[in-house]
Amino acid sequence: MTASEDLARRVRDVSRLTGEFVLRSGRIADEYFDKYQFEADPALLDQLAERMAVLIPEGTEVLAGLEMGGIAVVTALARHAKLPTAFVRKQAKQYGTARLAEGAEVAGRRVLVVEDVVTSGGQVVISTGELRKLGAHVDHALCVIDRQEGGTAALAAEGITLRALLTREDLS
Ligand SMILES: O=P(O)(O)OC[C@H]1O[C@H](OP(=O)(O)OP(=O)(O)O)[C@H](O)[C@@H]1O
Ligand SMILES: O=C(O)c1cc(=O)[nH]c(=O)[nH]1
Structure with a gap:
């Protein structure tokens, strides 16, 4: 069993439900x-992040993790990538700073959207639209698991290229 297969097996063992x-x-x-x-x-999250770090497109200036599951992933990834990080809410905070994207500034910067699971791609499309309204340049998204249910095509239609560490096929 290769290291990649072993990692996929561990992810499947802990997370796959029927x-x-x-x-x-x-x-x-x-x-x-x-x-x-x-x-x-x-330990598992750190290994996933280490392998995702090599998939970060060249020129990326900010990693933007999506609430809620994408926040843990982006935080682990940032430790390996050594890039500033933004934490993207589903809705802007209603008080205080009233921000949608917390942490690193996204305006005018090349931002990589980081997600845990992509199915239809709907959440990445929504959050990318919001980040673009804030002035971010978003051309790519990176996820841990692509369920291979239309996400790649949905994102491509919005000008976003999806990279995935694991596919549903890897986890079957
Ligand atoms: O590609 P899609 O069809 O949009 O589906 C994937 C989205 O659904 C899940 O989020 P969930 O709503 O469970 O949010 P959470 O991370 O806040 O738990 C997952 O984390 C993605 O954000
Ligand atoms: O599409 C989703 O909502 C979804 C699928 C999945 O496998 N895991 C998850 O957290 N969300």
């Missing part, structure tokens, strides 16, 4: 990857 699940997109699935299970294991 049953009936309603997804963010409203789709119904019989398989679900509970990202919080691999994010809650610091």
Whole structure:
């Protein structure tokens, strides 16, 4: 077994659930990857981040992790990439700084969107639209798991290239 296969096996062992699940997109699935299970294991999360770091497109200036599962991933990734990091809310905070993107400034910078799981690509498309409104240049997204259910095409239609550490096929 290669190191990549071993990592995929560990992710599958801790996170793969079967049953009936309603997804963010409203789709119904019989398989679900509970990202919080691999994010809650610091050694596993660090190994995932180390391997994701080599997938970061050249020229990236800021890593932007999406609430909520993408926040742990981006924080681990930043330790390897040594890049400034933004934490992107689903809704701007209603008080205080009232920010949607916390942390590093995104305006005018080349931003990589970092996500845990991509299914339809809907959340990445929404958050990318919001980051672009803030002045970010977003051409790429990077995720831990691509469920291979149309995300790549949906993102491509918005000018975003998706890179994934693992696919659903790797986890089957
Ligand atoms: O590609 P999509 O069809 O948009 O689906 C994937 C999205 O759904 C999940 O988020 P969830 O709503 O479970 O949010 P959480 O990270 O806040 O738990 C996942 O973390 C992605 O953000
Ligand atoms: O599409 C989703 O909502 C989704 C799928 C999945 O496997 N894991 C997850 O956290 N969300």
